[in-house]
Every structure is written in structure tokens, then in C-alpha cells.
Amino acid sequence: MAPWTMKASSKTLPSCVPGGFHDDKKIPKGYLPIVLVRDDEGGAETRVLVRVKGLKEPCMAALLEMAEEQFGYGQQGVLRVPCDAERFEHVVNMARKSKVAR
Numbered sequence: 001m002a003p004w005t006m007k008a009s010s011k012t013l014p015s016c017v018p019g020g021f022h023d024d025k026k027i028p029k030g031y032l033p034i035v036l037v038r039d040d041e042g043g044a045e046t047r048v049l050v051r052v053k054g055l056k057e058p059c060m061a062a063l064l065e066m067a068e069e070q071f072g073y074g075q076q077g078v079l080r081v082p083c084d085a086e087r088f089e090h091v092v093n094m095a096r097k098s099k100v101a102r
Helices: 052-056 058-071 085-101
Strands: 016-018 031-037 045-051 079-081
Touching: 031 052, 045 052, 045 085, 052 058, 058 079, 058 085
Parallel strands: 031 079
Antiparallel strands: 016 045, 031 045
């Protein structure tokens, strides 16, 4: 996955971009910033951009349910998901494969 840059248009961005945003930069249209929170290592966080269309995939919905269970609906700021970066990348790849298979 290529790192996201401000010059890239939303059409050229992959469905998930690691390290894709900072608080002072504009999020491309059609993308949602998410913070992946790892349970071990003192709660290490990874910031990613996720294409909004990808959230309807069942594997992504399961991650959103996990976020609701751990953090609740009243999260302030960026959406936090209890998942490490490697597992999240696996989920995104599964969503891509299921989309291709259709």
C-alpha cells in the first residue's frame, strides 16, 4: 500500500492507506479516518484512511461492531477500532477479494 499524499486524488487512493492522515490535513472525499488501537504494547495506535464504500463489507462491519463493544457509540473525534495494523490489512484484503469474486 502506498502512503497517502495530499497531491493524490481520491480516485487513485487504495481502499485503505496506512499513516494516511494527520489532524492538520484534509481528508479526501469518500474516505474515513480510523485509528487502529492495539491492545498490547501500551495501546499502540496506527492511523489509516478507509474508503467509505468498504465499510459495508461484512468483515469491516465486524470490526465496527468490535469498536462499538469496546469504545461505545459515544466516541469523540476519530473513530477508534480495536485491531492491529496487520490484522486490519488482512481484513481489507479479504474485502477486496470478496468484491472481485462477485
